[in-house]
Amino acid sequence: MSVWMRPPKRKREQPSLSREQIVSQAIELLDGGGVDALSMRKLGARLGVAAPSMYTHVATKDELVELVVDEVYGEVALPGEGPWRVTAGRFARDLRSVFLRHPWLGSLLGETGVAYLGPNVLKMSEAALALFENAGFSLDDADLAWNTVMAFVVGRATSEAAWLTTLERGGQSEAEWKERLWPAAERAVRDHPRLKKLYAAQRRRAPGETNEADFERGLDCVLDGLECRLP
Numbered sequence: 001m002s003v004w005m006r007p008p009k010r011k012r013e014q015p016s017l018s019r020e021q022i023v024s025q026a027i028e029l030l031d032g033g034g035v036d037a038l039s040m041r042k043l044g045a046r047l048g049v050a051a052p053s054m055y056t057h058v059a060t061k062d063e064l065v066e067l068v069v070d071e072v073y074g075e076v077a078l079p080g081e082g083p084w085r086v087t088a089g090r091f092a093r094d095l096r097s098v099f100l101r102h103p104w105l106g107s108l109l110g111e112t113g114v115a116y117l118g119p120n121v122l123k124m125s126e127a128a129l130a131l132f133e134n135a136g137f138s139l140d141d142a143d144l145a146w147n148t149v150m151a152f153v154v155g156r157a158t159s160e161a162a163w164l165t166t167l168e169r170g171g172q173s174e175a176e177w178k179e180r181l182w183p184a185a186e187r188a189v190r191d192h193p194r195l196k197k198l199y200a201a202q203r204r205r206a207p208g209e210t211n212e213a214d215f216e217r218g219l220d221c222v223l224d225g226l227e228c229r230l231p
Contacts, residue, residue, distance in 0.1 A: 002063075002066060002116070002117070003058070003059075003063035003066045003067060004066065004116070004117040004118060005117075017047065017049060017053060017054070017056075017057070018057070019057040019058065019067070021047065022043065022047065022054055022057055022058055022064070022067075023064070023067045023068055023071050024071075025043060025046050025047055026038060026043055026064055026067075026068050027068055027071065027072065027102070028046075029042060029043060029046060030068065030102065030104045031102060031104075034103070034104045034107075034165065035104050035107050035108060038061075038064075039061070040054060040061055040064070043064075062111065065108050065111045066116065066118060067118070068108070069105065069108055069109065069116075069118070070116075070118025070119065070120045070121055071120065072098060072102050072105055073098070073118070073120045073121050073124055074120035074123075075098050075101075076091075076094055076095050076098050076120075076124055077090075077091070077094045078091075078123065078124065078127040079091045079127055079128065079130075079131045084131060084132065084134070084135030085223050085227070087131055088131060088132075088149060088223060089219060089223065091128065091131070091149075092149055092152075092153050092219055093219075095150075095153045095154075095157070096153050096156065096157045096160075096215065099153070099154065099157035099158065099160075099161055100157060100160060100161055100164065103161035103162070103164055103165050104161075105158075105161070106154065106157065106158030106161055106162070107158075109154070125146065128142075128146040128149075128150075129142045129143060129146060131146075132145040132146055132226075135230065136230045136231055137226075137229070137230065141229060145226045145229075148222060148225075148226065149222060149223075149226075152218060152219065152222050153219075156214075156215055156218060160211050160215075163211075178203060182203060185199055186199070
């Protein structure tokens with residue numbers, strides 16, 4: 001059962017422990033060690049309580065995941081006033097920054113269930129729908145526009161986060177990793193002229209430049225496509 005489908009338990013609450021503390025410490029575990037670092041046992045040890053003590057507030061690990069993901073989505077700045085393209089672009093960039101700040105987030109999205117009704121996600125979605133509806137989209141098209149932007153950002157940011165995690169685990173900079181990889185990459189694409197040209201161009205870019213530039217170009221393409229659907 002989703003955590004959002006039942007009222008919180010109130011019996012036998014631990015006065016020294018709250019759901020907010022549990023979620024906060026779970027996020028710290030995830031930020032420090034990724035998805036493999038999160039377990040009810042490890043979280044209980046971090047909080048200084050036995051795992052069963054947490055079940056008053058969080059019945060299962062699946063519920064904890066829902067709470068953690070919703071909490072992190074609460075870091076996304078909601079869109080404000082202004083031209084819709086500028087505002088949507090700012091919104092998308094802030095969403096991307098949250099995924100890069102918490103690189104485990106993309107890995108947990110598939111575990112949040114179909115009944116994902118967390119308060120922060122609802123606020124974010126309502127604000128996004130208002131943004132696109134105020135731009136002139138019908139409510140149905142505003143929903144399509146928001147889901148399209150969301151899919152682009154989540155897809156790009158999840159790939160970027162995985163790349164940054166790979167670099168961190170390897171203890172190397174992006175420049176060092178490229179230098180090590182390049183001889184093998186060059187051999188692999190020698191019979192593929194387009195890839196060879198593309199890889200050579202990417203190799204000359206400064207660390208991080210490829211991700212930033214490609215994100216902005218892709219976002220422009222998405223917003224261009226949405227703009228064409230305005231009445």
